[in-house]
Amino acid sequence: MLDDAASRRDLIKAVAQEVIDHAEELTALDQAIGDGDHGVNMKRGAEAVLADIDNLAEKTLPEGLKAIGMALVMKVGGASGPLYGTFFMTLGKSLPEEPAPADTVAAFEAAFQAVMARGKSHPGQKTMLDVLAPALECLQADPSASAALCTKVAEAAEATIPMLAEKGRASFLGERSIGHMDPGARSSALIITTVCKTLGAAGK
Secondary structure, X not given: OOOOHHHHHHHHHHHHHHHHHOHHHHHHHHHHHOOOOHHHHHHHHHHXXXXXXXXXXXXXXXXXXXXXXXXXXXXXXXXXXXXXXXXXXXXXXXXXXXXXXXXXXXXXXXXXXXXXXXXXXXXXXXXXXXXXXXXXXXXXXXXXXHXXXXXXXXXXXXXXXXXXXXXXXHHHHHHHHOOXXXXXXXXXXXXXXXXXXXXXXXXX
């Protein structure tokens, strides 16, 4: 799985480009219930990753993930930088160089727990955790079910629309946060879906 620089490069490029391509959508979602900068911030982080893509691809998968996490912490503003940075750094720290499916699930769970601790939050509060939690459940049920995972995370992002925000800037809006998709949930779904599709296309 991702055992050569070329395949790691393809995956990094695909994910970063997907974030960049959806920056305006993420900004619009955040304008409704947040500071309005999620798309801009995520795009900045993705561009920083792309600028260093050759170096990142040459690293082992764990080291590359940790480096991506550090880049996101440094370049992505707001709450998203520390949360996404924590996710990727923990993922990298938890993965062996040649992970089996069970290793990937365990690393994802560790990253999920780290994001919960960093954000002092839990699923059900209208955050990215409301996508990460069902994604983890799907992986635990069947690590190879990429199509099911794509469906699950898309549905999970949609499911944040009727939720009341209890964390972050959106929580200040109270009832007015209802009726809008959480931007962090949407960006999480985009990233997970792109990883699944890219690995699936590569036969990984």
